[in-house]
Each structure stands twice: as structure tokens, then as C-alpha cells.
Amino acid sequence: MTSTLDAATVTMAGALNTALADALAADQGVVVFGEDVGTLGGVFRVTDGLAARFGQDRVFDTPLAEAGIVGTAIGMAMNGLRPVVEMQFDAFAYPAFEQVTSHLAKLRNRTRGAVSLPIVVRIPYGGGIGGVEHHCDSSEAYYAHTPGLRVVTPASPADAYRLLRQSIDCPDPVIFLEPKRRYWSKETAQLEAGGPALDQAAVVKRGTDVTLISYGGTVATTLEAAAAAAEEGWDAEVIDLRSLSPVDDRTLTESVRRTGRAVVIHEAAGFCGYGAEIAARLSERCFHSLQAPVLRVTGFDIPYPAPALEGHHLPSTDRILDALARLQWDDEPDERWLDSGGAHA
Amino acid sequence: MQSLDFRPFRARHWRQLFTDVSHWEPNVTAVAAHPVSSSPPAGTGLLPSGEPWQLIDPAGQPVTEAGPLPPDPTLTELYRRMVIGRRFDAQATALTKQGRLAVYPSSHGQDACQVGGVLALREQDWLFPTYRDSVAIVTRGVDPVEVLSLLRGEWHCGYDPHQHRVAPQCTPLATNTLHAVGLAHAARLKDEDTVALVLLGDGATSEGDTHEALNFAAVWKAPVVFLLQNNGYAISVPLAKQTAAPSLAHKGIGYGIPGELIDGNDAAAVYTTVQAAVERAAGGQGPTLIEALTYRIEAHTNADDATRYRNSDEVAAWLARDPLTRLEAYLRSAGQLDDDGAGRLRAEAEQFAAVLRERMNADVPADPAELFAHVYAEPTAPLREQRDSLLAELRDAGEQR
Ligand SMILES: Cc1ncc(C[n+]2csc(CCOP(=O)(O)OP(=O)(O)O)c2C)c(N)n1
Ligand SMILES: [Mg+2]
Numbered sequence: 001m002t003s004t005l006d007a008a009t010v011t012m013a014g015a016l017n018t019a020l021a022d023a024l025a026a027d028q029g030v031v032v033f034g035e036d037v038g039t040l041g042g043v044f045r046v047t048d049g050l051a052a053r054f055g056q057d058r059v060f061d062t063p064l065a066e067a068g069i070v071g072t073a074i075g076m077a078m079n080g081l082r083p084v085v086e087m088q089f090d091a092f093a094y095p096a097f098e099q100v101t102s103h104l105a106k107l108r109n110r111t112r113g114a115v116s117l118p119i120v121v122r123i124p125y126g127g128g129i130g131g132v133e134h135h136c137d138s139s140e141a142y143y144a145h146t147p148g149l150r151v152v153t154p155a156s157p158a159d160a161y162r163l164l165r166q167s168i169d170c171p172d173p174v175i176f177l178e179p180k181r182r183y184w185s186k187e188t189a190q191l192e193a194g195g196p197a198l199d200q201a202a203v204v205k206r207g208t209d210v211t212l213i214s215y216g217g218t219v220a221t222t223l224e225a226a227a228a229a230a231e232e233g234w235d236a237e238v239i240d241l242r243s244l245s246p247v248d249d250r251t252l253t254e255s256v257r258r259t260g261r262a263v264v265i266h267e268a269a270g271f272c273g274y275g276a277e278i279a280a281r282l283s284e285r286c287f288h289s290l291q292a293p294v295l296r297v298t299g300f301d302i303p304y305p306a307p308a309l310e311g312h313h314l315p316s317t318d319r320i321l322d323a324l325a326r327l328q329w330d331d332e333p334d335e336r337w338l339d340s341g342g343a344h345a
Numbered sequence: 346m347q348s349l350d351f352r353p354f355r356a357r358h359w360r361q362l363f364t365d366v367s368h369w370e371p372n373v374t375a376v377a378a379h380p381v382s383s384s385p386p387a388g389t390g391l392l393p394s395g396e397p398w399q400l401i402d403p404a405g406q407p408v409t410e411a412g413p414l415p416p417d418p419t420l421t422e423l424y425r426r427m428v429i430g431r432r433f434d435a436q437a438t439a440l441t442k443q444g445r446l447a448v449y450p451s452s453h454g455q456d457a458c459q460v461g462g463v464l465a466l467r468e469q470d471w472l473f474p475t476y477r478d479s480v481a482i483v484t485r486g487v488d489p490v491e492v493l494s495l496l497r498g499e500w501h502c503g504y505d506p507h508q509h510r511v512a513p514q515c516t517p518l519a520t521n522t523l524h525a526v527g528l529a530h531a532a533r534l535k536d537e538d539t540v541a542l543v544l545l546g547d548g549a550t551s552e553g554d555t556h557e558a559l560n561f562a563a564v565w566k567a568p569v570v571f572l573l574q575n576n577g578y579a580i581s582v583p584l585a586k587q588t589a590a591p592s593l594a595h596k597g598i599g600y601g602i603p604g605e606l607i608d609g610n611d612a613a614a615v616y617t618t619v620q621a622a623v624e625r626a627a628g629g630q631g632p633t634l635i636e637a638l639t640y641r642i643e644a645h646t647n648a649d650d651a652t653r654y655r656n657s658d659e660v661a662a663w664l665a666r667d668p669l670t671r672l673e674a675y676l677r678s679a680g681q682l683d684d685d686g687a688g689r690l691r692a693e694a695e696q697f698a699a700v701l702r703e704r705m706n707a708d709v710p711a712d713p714a715e716l717f718a719h720v721y722a723e724p725t726a727p728l729r730e731q732r733d734s735l736l737a738e739l740r741d742a743g744e745q746r
Contacts, residue, residue: 031534057534063564068523068557075527078506080535095553102517103524110513113719114505148720171722199725246725 007190013183015157016046016122018191019164020084024054027082030168032059034069034086034122043088044124044183066096070121074103077117084168090125091134097142104173105148119173120164125153126217126267128181128314130307137304138268140216143175144245144277151244152198153177155219158189159202159242165193177244179217201248203255207237210261210324213252213278215241218265218315225265225320234324244274252278253285260291261327265315270298292328293337393594393606397638400613403666405674414613417681419464423612424672424682425690426460430480431669432694433489436701437479437496441647445705447498450477451643454610455574457668458544458637460484461615462572465623466542471510473525473543477574477641478514481544485509489697490704499709500716519549522558522571529562529569529626540568540626542619548579550596551587559634563600568626570619571634574609576641581654594636602634609637610668613675640666713739 010018023030032047032054038061041048051059062069066087073083087093093100100121107115127136144151150172154160160178167174196202204219205226214222219240226236237255241247256262262282264275279294297315305313326334399408407414414420434453440446452459459480463472466485474481482492487504494503495514502513515521525543532539549555550573562569575593577584590596597604605622607614615637622633640663644651651660676682717724717732724732 063557063560065557065560067554068561071520071523071554071557072527072530072561075524075529075541076531076534077527078512078524079528079531079537079539081531098517098554099520099523103520107513108722109500109719110502111506111719112501112715113722114507115513116722150721246721246727249726 007188009186009188010157010161010191011184011186012154012157012160012178013044013046015161015191016164016178017048017050019161019168019193020047020050021053022193023084023165023168024050024058027168029080029082030058030084031076031081032084032086033062033073035064035088036061037086042086044178044180046122046124046178046183047086066093067099070096070099070104070119073119073121074099074107074117077119078107078115082118082168084120084122087121087123089135090123090137090139093121093123093139096121100143100149100175101146105146108172109148116171117173118168118171120167120170120176121174122164122176122178124180124183125177126179126181127304127310128217128267130310131180132307133304136310138216138266138299140177140244140266141268141272141274143177144274148173149245150174150198151177152242153179153216153244154242155179155182155204155214155216155240156189157185157187158191159240161191162193162195163198163242166198169193170198177216181217182220185220199243199246199248201242201251202240203237203251204240205236205238207235207259209235209237209259210263210327211237211239211252211255211259212263212265212320212324213239213241214265215244215274216266218267221315221317222265222320225317225324228317228321229324232321236324247278247281249281249285252282256282256286257289260289262286262290262294263297263320263323263327264294265297265320267299267314269301270296271301273298292326295323295326297323391598391601391603393592393597393604393636395606397606397608398614398618399608399611400617401611401671401675403610403671405671405678407675411614412617415616417676417679419616420613420672420676420679421681423457423460423464423616424669424676425693426464426484427456427612427669427672428690429694429697430456430460430484432698433483433701434480436698437493438643438647440493440702440705446493446496448646448648449479449493449496450646451641452477452480454642454663454667455576455639456480457612457615457672458572458574458609458639461612462542462544462619465616465619467540467623467627469510469537469539470623471512471525471528471539471541473512473521473528473541474514475518475521475544475546475549476514476516477546478544482511482514485511487511489701493705497705497709499711501719519545519552519554519558521545522549522555523561525569526558526562526565526567526632529567530565533565533568538627540570540623542570542572542623544572544574546579547573547575547577547584547593548582548587549573550593551579559596559600559602559632562632563602566629566631568629569632570622570626571632572615572619573634573636574639575636576639578641578645578655580645580649583654592636594634597634600634602632605633605635607635607637609639610666610671612668612672 037047038051073085126138154163212222229236264278275296282294437449441449463481463484491503525541529541594604594606717728
């Protein structure tokens, strides 16, 4: 179903709120619950006003227990509801991990398709907000590694609306990761539920020299880097993945076969991070088109740092430009690739 | 066992600290809805009785002061289903020895819980079983071959949960408690008269999910019944290493849920207690926690060696409390069962086992392509690629042969 509103300036948090309201209005089976989502409207106000509008039976506060929230959502979905639950912060979703991986992800398969779990688990994630410990994790790789889950993350308000509406309509369980540092980013757009499929990546900037691949909170940074690269003479293409699982191989390979160079950017730790999967897929699928190794610009392999130091950890435009410069433009391999010492350090 | 002191005056004192008094109302409705005199339970308020409640003693004598027995046809049916269930259980264990089942956790000894709990359910109610509860699922009417699918080593649970309202057998301990609460709460939200019965073991009560489920159920007044089969062990670990609570049923009061302690080898007591709890739940009075004291006679599974952690005297003592002999003795003394009737039942159970044996001997063709079919509602593009590559691999292997 397509819901078209007038074009207006909207924040990502506002777009998500509208998506929830429209989904609640469109389908009596939709219920929204979690910690502080009722009266307070959520710590990020994404559920603001929904309990008052739709009543406490459809939008409600639960006891404080994340496994309980996901576990009971599973039971509710078995009984025909479409739960949209909120985990208050990325790192506080971990208590629900067993319910997510052992049941949410597997029940359809375990029942040979007889039980469908159309559940959305909304998780505000990532840093860049000066948050304290346990409030800034990028946990996407844990979920994307789990077969049976869809993992979706928007980078703009209009996408946030559309992807959340489509995730709620989707018969599969969706881990919906909301980049909290973009909650207050604004866009003038029409909010529409229709459009490209849920698992379709977007080419958000066309270019010919190199493909910059990102998602969620670092898409804006990547676009800034692409603009800066243009001043240096590089015409970069930028892809916003939007769906991390399943991944849109077609858009990726089509782009990289054309440009011959790629950099993956995310703020999660690089080791066994989501970018490693993309780099591997591109070298498997585009090897003969590649002019240079696929590079990654990621957070360091450290626990998310304190506010005073997070600027060093997050991918910056400079770091993206630096990676871009190392893509063997003059056919000279980067010195770092020849230094075997690093591999044994 | 001494009873705990509830101290309502504390509540009054603390209540003054809250602006909205509803935050600190003791759950008087739960207490009032659960009168001391009614049977069952024999407990007081939210607390369980000191001794496990029993309707028929191990010698088959009715415990008249405990309350009325279920009607004779019900007792006869409980017995019949236990005889069939016991035979099914033995057959399943035998199938492991023949390599037809990968593993089987027996419920021999827990038959009264398996059958009594399920027969107390109404058509529209849901059952949330564990790996231990195959007999309960068979009693619910699911095809026994389908019930054994998972244990046979298949990748799916074998049955459509919606058909008999039975969730897949759950192996991650205690996780099914939350599913039951969610399903029951959804029923309340949709104004449906459905109660969920969840089965769990004594070991599972130590898991966090059990705590969360009891708490959610109580806060939401969800129509759910927790039937806890306390068989004394979690694999090898005895109850004393699992809890310091006076009884597991005592845990209910901490959530505002009535706890019942019953003799889990007395099918009449299990049936009556679960039925009353189902009625309570259906009547909007919320959840009940029932602790049924029982024992598994076999090892944890066919792969376990129980002699490493318990002695044969203990097993012998529990064999003397067998749920089938007890009910049989009662039915005979009540004139409801004679040798002919017992013989007919045995023949029925044998027939049930023979059919099962034969059907389990047939190999089920497994389709490798189906591995990719139900991971998502529609196979994703990467899964389609992987399926096709597996099929190509199989084609190549076939051509080489
Ligand atoms: C979360 C989890 N941890 C460990 C296990 C392994 N395990 C299977 S059964 C079992 C013992 C469970 O004991 P109890 O709850 O008393 O049930 P019983 O087997 O006695 O019926 C254990 C430890 C498991 N299945 N799930
Ligand atoms: Mg046990």
C-alpha cells in the first residue's frame, strides 16, 4: 500500500513515528511495545503520541526485560499479530539474543513454513552522539550473520519511513537498525511506503571512478567524502545498501564492474565486520574488473570509545579520501600491501 | 515447611512514597480470586501448600479430604492415555537402539503430567512443550510419526503447530515460556478465549526467561498456565544445586502468581489442578504456576548414563510411586477396570506401537532443495544461488556415478 503525504521537512525520528502511526492505522494486528514506548514515547521519542492515539492495548510499556519483549512478540506473532518492538539501545538488545537467533530467525524454517513471524525489532544503534558506554554499539554483523533474519538500516528520513512500513508488512522478521546520530537529520520529502523492494540498495550518487559503499549513519559522511573527492578530480559513485541481509549483490556488482574500484565504509569494528563480507563478495564476483583491492574504512577493533575520543574512531571524510587515494591510481601498489611485517605483528 | 510472612503493613508504609498509589497496590485481586477453601489447591493465598496436593495416594486410595475426584470416565481416559503414552515412550526408546531415532528423552515416570496436563486443555487452547514432552504432544492428537521428526534428525518439527495448537518442541530451555505468554496475551488483546499451557522442567526455572515469563504473565494477567515438571534433576544436577527456594511453587508469590505444589504422579491431581488453572486463566484471573513433583525413571536421554549421578534405591522408590499402577489400582477398586478391560487397553497400546514402529521403519526421502525453501518467506537471491549450486553439485555427482 502506498501512503502519500505532502512533501514536507521531516526528521528521521519524525518519519519513523509517522510510519508507525500509519502502520497502526492500516492494520489492526500491528502492536508496538517495549521499554518506555507508551507514556513517554520512547527515549528518542520515536513512538511519541502513539499510545494516546491508538490506546494502551496497541502501544504499551512492558516490564524491563529484552528477552521477554522479543520472546512474547514471537508468541503474539504465532497468534496472528504483527509486533513492532523497540530495544532501547543497541547494547541493551543483547539479552534478547537467544530469542532472536534461536527462535525469531528459525521458527519459519523449523515449522517448514507453517509459522510466519512478521516481527520488526527496532534498534537505535551506533555512535556519534557523545553517548556513554553501552549506548553506541554497531551490532549489525551479529544479526546479518544469522540466517532467517532480515537486517535493514535507513540513512535518510524518506527511506526510514518507507523501509519501516515495508518491514512491518514483510512476512519475515526484520532487525531494523536506526542510526541514532541521524535521528534529527532533516529532509524535505514525500513519505511513501511504495517504491523499490525492501532489499534493494540505492545508488545515491552516480559516478564513474570508484564505488563507495556504506549504510546507516555513515552514508552522509560518505556523501561528504564523495563531494570532497570531486574537488580532487575523482568522480565517486555512492551506494547506500539499506538492506544488509539479504544484500543486493546485483547493484553492487553492476557498479563495481563499471568503476573497477571500491571502498566499504562503516563505523562498526572492521574485524569480521560487515565490510569484510562486501569486500569478499566483490572480489569473488568482480575480480577481473577490479583495478585495486577493495578497501575498508571502519571503526577500530576496540570497544566503542568515550565521547572525548569517538571522533578518532568514527570514519571521517579524510579517512575515506585517504583510502580513495590508495586505490592504485598510478598502478603502484600501496606500500602497506608490500610490508609483510604487518601480517605477523 | 514454614510459610512466608507477607507483611502487608510494609506495603502501606511504602505506598506513601508514591504519588500514584496504584503503583503500590498489593495484588489483592489475585489473592481474593484464589480462596483457601476451594479445591484445588490446598495452599494459602499465593503460597503453595506445604505438602504436595494429592487426590489418589500411591496405593490407589482416594484422599477424601483433598476434594472430589474427577468423574470416572475422565479417570478412565487418563489411564487409557497413560497406557498408550507409556508404550509410545518405550517404543521411541527402542527406536533409538535401532538407529531410527537420533535421540529420545523419555518421560517414563512423568506420564501423569504429560497426560493430565494435556487432557485438561480445551480444544482452542495451546500447548508449548519441550523436548521431554513427546507423550504430551501425542496425547494432544498430533501424529506420533510427526512428533518424532525432530528427534529423528530432521530439520523441521514435523507438524503444523496451528493444526492442533501445539508449538514445536522447544530445546533452548525456558524460551518457550515467553512464547506461551505472548500467545496468551495476544489472545486477550484479540478477545479470544484461548489459554496457553507451557511445560518446563526444574532446571529451566533457573533460566532468566522463566523469570521474565512469570513476570510478564503476572503484569499482563495473561491466560497462561505454567506446568513445571520437577523431576529432581537437570541432566545430572540435582534440585538442591538449582535453587534454595522452599519449593519451586513458592516462586509464584514473588510475581504475584498463585503457586500450587502437587503430586505429579497423581494424574487426577494434575488434571484437576491444570483444569482449575485453565478456568482461572480463561476467566481473566491470570496465570498459575503449578509445580508437579515427579521423577524420570529413564536416563536424561538414551545417550545419558544416569548411574553416574543417582542410585538405584532412589529409582526403586519412585517406581513404587508409578502413576499408572496407582490409577489402575484405583480404577479396579472402583469397579471401573477389570482384567478384560486392562487387556483390551494393552492390546490397543501394542497396536499403536506396532503401527508406529512400522511407519518409522520407512525412510523419508529428504529433498536437499527444501533446505533453502523456508528460511525466508521467499528464498532470497543469495539463497537461490546457493540452492542452485548445491543442485548442480548433486547433478554432477549423479552423472559421475
Ligand atoms: C539454554 C539451554 N542450556 C542448556 C541446555 C542443555 N540441556 C538440555 S536439557 C538440560 C536439563 C534440563 O533440565 P530440566 O529443566 O529439569 O528438564 P528435564 O530434562 O529434567 O525434563 C540441559 C542442561 C539447553 N537445552 N538449553
Ligand atoms: Mg528436571
